[in-house]
Amino acid sequence: MLWMFLSCMLSFQEEGDLKSISVEQTKAAHHFNYDKPIKSSVRIVAMSDKETEAGHGSGNYFKIGRHRFILTAAHVVADDNFIMYVQDGGFLVETDVVYIDKISDIAIIVPKANLTIKPINYKRNKNPNVVGETVVYAGFPADFGLSVFNGTVSICSTTSFTMQSFALPGSSGSVVFDNKGRVMGVVSALKMGFYSHSPFPQLHPTMVYVARANSLSRQGIEEIIVKWSSSK
Numbered sequence: 001m002l003w004m005f006l007s008c009m010l011s012f013q014e015e016g017d018l019k020s021i022s023v024e025q026t027k028a029a030h031h032f033n034y035d036k037p038i039k040s041s042v043r044i045v046a047m048s049d050k051e052t053e054a055g056h057g058s059g060n061y062f063k064i065g066r067h068r069f070i071l072t073a074a075h076v077v078a079d080d081n082f083i084m085y086v087q088d089g090g091f092l093v094e095t096d097v098v099y100i101d102k103i104s105d106i107a108i109i110v111p112k113a114n115l116t117i118k119p120i121n122y123k124r125n126k127n128p129n130v131v132g133e134t135v136v137y138a139g140f141p142a143d144f145g146l147s148v149f150n151g152t153v154s155i156c157s158t159t160s161f162t163m164q165s166f167a168l169p170g171s172s173g174s175v176v177f178d179n180k181g182r183v184m185g186v187v188s189a190l191k192m193g194f195y196s197h198s199p200f201p202q203l204h205p206t207m208v209y210v211a212r213a214n215s216l217s218r219q220g221i222e223e224i225i226v227k228w229s230s231s232k
Contacts, residue, residue, distance in 0.1 A: 034148060036181040037138035037174075040120045041146055044072055044109070044173060045092060046082040054082055058139030058187070059109070060175035061086075063119035064218050067225045071122075072173030073186050073211065074100045074107040088115045098228040099221075104159060105188045105211040107173075108224060122221065124213055125182040131156045135163055135184060139174030151208070160212055161185065167208045176210050185210040 040060040048054045057076030062069055070086060077084045077097050085092035086109075093115060099108040125133075136150045151165025163176065167187055174187040189209040 033177065033179050033181045034136060034138070036120050037136055037177050038146070038148060039118065041138040041140070041174065042070060042115075042117070043087040043140040044070070044076055044095075045085045045087055046076075046079065047085055047092070048082055056140060056170055057172040058141075058170065058174040059086070060138075061115065061117060061119045062122040062183075064122050064222050064225075067222060068110065068114075068119050069098070069221065069225060070095070070109045070111070071175050071183070071186060071213065071216075072107050072109060073188050074102045074105045075188075076173040077107050077109055078102060084109060086111050086115065088117065096228075099224045104215075106186055106213060106216070108216075108221065110225065110228075122218060123182050124216065124218075125178045125180075125184045126214060128158065128214075129156055130161060130178070130184065133184070134179050135165070135176050136179070137165075137171075137174045137176045137187060139167075139171045139187065141168035141171040144168075144170075158212070158214075160188070161210050163208050163210055164206060165208045166206055171208075175213075183213050185212040185214075 042059050042061050044057045044059050046054045046056065057072060059070040059072030062071060078100060084095045086095055093111045093113050095109040095111050097107060097109050130153045133153045135153060138146060138148045141147055149165050151163040153161050153163050155162040167190055171187050176184045176187060178184055187208060188211045190207065
């Protein structure tokens with residue numbers, strides 16, 4: 001089994017007659033809790049200089065007490081050759097990487113200035129077995145704007161799960177929520193496999209790998225941010 005990381009460095013061109021579905025249409029078609037993923041979703045931009053965008057990923061904006069932070073995938077912000085910004089309307093706000101776990105592919109970044117969007121309260125899903133859970137996430141795949149996707153958890157382990165949903169490069173770092181608005185993890189990779197009709201691996205955009213955030217408690221995140229703040 002192969003997995004392709006949805007790196008913010010990958011580019012994507014629209015092909016065929018792929019059509020977007022509005023948030024209103026998606027809400028009407030399904031009974032999911034979309035408010036938290038939509039309201040907290042942010043676009044994370046990698047810049048090689050102040051004017052050149054090298055790529056992008058996604059994340060979600062949270063608060064714990066007075067602390068404000070963005071949860072995303074580690075591979076979105078791990079490249080030291082780029083400066084990471086969060087897009088806030090028509091402006092870019094520089095961020096600090098305060099926590100990064102390349103093994104689990106989860107990271108926490110903090111904007112260097114207040115954002116105009118409002119953060120949401122951080123609350124995680126602590127259940128060890130989430131197979132069958134309905135899930136939802138919002139992010140910025142490829143060259144599309146804010147997009148919303150839902151799905152179902154099909155495979156689960158203590159550190160990750162696979163959901164039947166949809167993702168594209170740029171979706172990386174999008175926080176996956178359960179139907180009660182609790183954090184479950186971040187979008188990390190897509191499955192790739194080999195088939196007899198082609199010598200090359202084929203992408204499965206509907207089998208999405210999610211890094212679980214069940215080890216990131218409210219207290220743990222607060223301690224990470226406080227420790228980082230005191231070291232500045």
